[in-house]
Amino acid sequence: MERKASRVTGGTATVVEIGGIRIGHDPFPVIAGPCAVESEEQMLASAHAVADAGAAILRAGAYKPSTTPYGFRGLGRDGVKLLAAAGAEVGLPVLTQVLEAKDAEETVDQVDALEIGSGSMQDFELLRVVGRLGKPVLLRRGASATLDEWLWAAEYLLAEGNENVVLVERGVRSFGGGGSDMLDITAVPHLKELTHLPVIVDPSHAAGDAIRVQPLALAAQGVGADGVIVEVHSSPSTAKTVGPQLDADSFILLMASLGIHRLRGDIDQVDHQIVRLLARRQNLALEIGRVKANRGLPIYMPDREAELMVMIEKEAERTGIDPGHVRALFQLVLSESRRQQQIMRAAEEA
């Protein structure tokens, strides 16, 4: 049987839009927020923290699954309202996990997407109801689900006519993993072959500790995931739930390491990178200079420089900046490079 979730050869990948954010298209959107909505103050503080650092979507839990019957079960409806209000205040779309069909029905109008948790991946009635609601859905993998079982669960949503499904890898049960479920990073390229649906990674649970969230998020970016979900709390040490959550500062560092910055920080960052690249270029040029010296070649090689200029101007045109401006810049760069090589030759001959 042909499944709707299957990737068709030559077919296009699905882009899921959540409040203007396009999962599967935008460069590595980060979904962030606290594990649970605990209070208006905590929700707002956490929302500002993630928005300021460049998160694309705000996420927090109002209906919480609890392993024990005596644990915190979330603020429910009231939690959803606080989440929606916080999203409005910081200008981010919002999403939240639903456990039961009735949660989904009472929540759907207040959020930009719904999330189905790991423990509900095969709650087929919930899948059917959420499929019919039509809102974008994040579908987490069950802790021991095979990729095939996961894609069948997605098929339940697609079969109801809902094509806006994002798969979330969050780790699978294993003897390893240092006490946590083990992040199945290999699932990402496998899914890219099997399905047209976007795939994101939630590293928090598998990380076991906040300190490991950043390397795992970078692994997810490296492996080609379409984004990550990160749990961020304005005050992790006082949180009502036990999983690892980043504080605001750690989240900023994570975002920086992922190459995501807000405007002002961005331009500073880019300038830093330009300078570092110029330095690297100079070292490479000096190294080539040494080779030229050994072989008795001249420092100035007009053909090579001309060739370089052609290449650079083409790249400038391609990326949309003024070729003349870039040419001027690189003439400066090349002239400095020749000057450094002369200094070097002189030093070696001395």
Place this chain on the structure above:
Amino acid sequence: MERKASRVTGGTATVVEIGGIRIGHDPFPVIAGPCAVESEEQMLASAHAVADAGAAILRAGAYKPSTTPYGFRGLGRDGVKLLAAAGAEVGLPVLTQVLEAKDAEETVDQVDALEIGSGSMQDFELLRVVGRLGKPVLLRRGASATLDEWLWAAEYLLAEGNENVVLVERGVRSFGGGGSDMLDITAVPHLKELTHLPVIVDPSHAAGDAIRVQPLALAAQGVGADGVIVEVHSSPSTAKTVGPQLDADSFILLMASLGIHRLRGDIDQVDHQIVRLLARRQNLALEIGRVKANRGLPIYMPDREAELMVMIEKEAERTGIDPGHVRALFQLVLSESRRQQQIMRAAEEA
């Protein structure tokens, strides 16, 4: 008991030198070569392929473990000679896997490092013998070894006085993984906390197919591994062993995606990056320009530019290029940026 493999708070990480390559220090060395030495021709062709693309160390198997008693068991001693000769020809250090104490003893003088395979991780006699030989050792994780069992196996090597141990994560047995063992990417940050030994990743086995080697290698780079091992064969379709091996072209693409290039390619790459960053800078500046226009702010903001120049010169000094040269460059950049903003304002006012 204090273990020699344990990371001591504030202690330094171990750097393992293999033929001049410093694992744990050099930026992401790539160890590459064919799964098995099959012939002089195949070995040389594969060696040239990996050396040309920038591999740091050449690796190939001469003693092959075979699940079946009727399978290919490698060329043994002769294979080691062919590997050593190929390494000498392309100028790369070499390493190979040993299965038995006698393999290690007859091989040790011809290679720069020895490797202990997944199936031998708890071959305690082999560990003791290899520990005593003193050559650097790559120690693969057993398919169902916990991190603790793995570090105990490393301890066998260290207990014999050999501190040059590199840990190799290659996937663990799981219900998932699409038929292969599942790469345990989380093991890398865990090990960085537990031990001072460097950790590299071999994605080939867990990948299951050559097409998934690149994303997994990038995940390894993202998560903070100290390098990767990649199987590269001059003609994978005719290989005598069955695991996924990259061909020369795929390996070049992999190396490029990892940001590894040879000198001449490097400088072109850096120049491309500079141009792309300049383009990105310009777009950011135009976006800020729009904000300034909306708020009625002037295009030229001398304080901001002065502040920027101070920052840039500091970075130039830090990275060792001439601050005057960089200042000149950025004056060009800023002047172009102002020009673009004026064009934009004019266009919007029109």
Place this chain on the structure above:
Amino acid sequence: MERKASRVTGGTATVVEIGGIRIGHDPFPVIAGPCAVESEEQMLASAHAVADAGAAILRAGAYKPSTTPYGFRGLGRDGVKLLAAAGAEVGLPVLTQVLEAKDAEETVDQVDALEIGSGSMQDFELLRVVGRLGKPVLLRRGASATLDEWLWAAEYLLAEGNENVVLVERGVRSFGGGGSDMLDITAVPHLKELTHLPVIVDPSHAAGDAIRVQPLALAAQGVGADGVIVEVHSSPSTAKTVGPQLDADSFILLMASLGIHRLRGDIDQVDHQIVRLLARRQNLALEIGRVKANRGLPIYMPDREAELMVMIEKEAERTGIDPGHVRALFQLVLSESRRQQQIMRAAEEA
């Protein structure tokens, strides 16, 4: 925190009564029936098959979880009615699995117990609702649930005041198991230490094929489980669901191997066993006879026989049959035994 599911030192084990059958007390009750109710005819035929062979409780599925959205989902309410009618006809209590709270509510008055499936083990809302309904519950282990998570799920039921909980081990996800989940037989003794709740085993899923159901059921009996669930279908080859189901004849063989028989068959079986034991006793006596002959001891040893008679009469009193009758019987047995020994001595002397 003290959990209600925990075994208290010196405390008694819970006995769960389902329609007169006492799980945790009766000798190895077998719960049996078809995977799914498919039709009145199939349900009745299957019910007769399991009842005739000595099953204690009739079980069949009306609400079926299906991995795929395009699969058979059971007859629902109508299925429950057919199950209840079949149970009434063959005189067995009945139970069925519920997927949603509303299934439980509409089913509870027609069955003697409810079952919560593997995929719903952490459907906390369902657990709460079923807990409140007060009917005995069979709680299956999730495919990747630890014993602790499973007992927390049971705690949800107990926390609502329902103490009639039976745990059902059905296999866990693993790299092994020949493509099925792997039966965790060790869970049984572990649970006997951890909880006062009865534990039964469902071998069908882990068996993978009907041929392996019998050995696994015997393993469950050996390990000390309180019973088993077995899927039995009047015509397995035409079943609407795909898991392994026994046919009527295989179920009779299984029941015989478990030592479970109906009255008439039972007495024949017991007589067979008595005869086999008499034969075994005779062989042992002959062997002892040989030893006696070698040592020159007499065949008739009055002290030993007297001692034996005392022991036998004690056992007769303990088990409630007439000691004089048993004494008469064993005098016959001993006299035959002496006769056989004499024949043997004569043969050897000849």
Place this chain on the structure above:
Amino acid sequence: MERKASRVTGGTATVVEIGGIRIGHDPFPVIAGPCAVESEEQMLASAHAVADAGAAILRAGAYKPSTTPYGFRGLGRDGVKLLAAAGAEVGLPVLTQVLEAKDAEETVDQVDALEIGSGSMQDFELLRVVGRLGKPVLLRRGASATLDEWLWAAEYLLAEGNENVVLVERGVRSFGGGGSDMLDITAVPHLKELTHLPVIVDPSHAAGDAIRVQPLALAAQGVGADGVIVEVHSSPSTAKTVGPQLDADSFILLMASLGIHRLRGDIDQVDHQIVRLLARRQNLALEIGRVKANRGLPIYMPDREAELMVMIEKEAERTGIDPGHVRALFQLVLSESRRQQQIMRAAEEA
């Protein structure tokens, strides 16, 4: 390719003879002894304990794999001598585990079988050497070996001409198992389908604690394994190795629960069973009596009794005891049965 280890349809199962004990033929032989040979005194005490309780083969470790380089590695050659001497003293064949080819070569003449441990299952050189030595081999499953990998390892032994291979299931790595590897009981029926080699179970490691050895051994017997290996130590609390070992008394209880007794104990046991069966027969007869009473049938039904006698005499002939003797016995039994039914009727009519 046809493998030598594969079961051929209609082919016979292999029986492996170890010092007169036929694994795959004798009724559930138990291999027992201490985890490690520690001293002459401990070895002898343990050997007497297992021999007295009815063990078939004595086993103890002289070459011990140790997870840590700082642990106890066994007495080596001297340990083998102590084991062999203890076996001679108590009259049992002996076997021991070998880690290296040289261990096997120096041990082979002193033992009746060699054992290859879990960690060496894929030590292909060791397999080849042990295969060539020709002694019976116990081959343990690797902690993460699939059945296929295990059978390929066995194939290494068979390919060298050694057909006396016994497979030992000892648990596989899993998220469950309460901290130990999880006993894969389902492997036994799978292997019975796949191979003609006998399969035994070692429950000690998977048990995690001595208290769980007995239920797992009974599960192994139930599932159809050809025997078990049990670790028994004369003084477990002072043992030099850490795994669970039974003491002498627990081992006697285990053997009794497995139905294994020495001659004298045996005959007592059989007599107990006969008495219990007579009691059970009487209860069944009374129950049938009630049915007859309800239907107004007479207590004495000559046709039924005649039919029963024919059946019993046939069984007597089949099992080799005198039919006249058995007929006399059952006439006593039936007459007592009628007497009891009359007492019951009288009581009910009163």
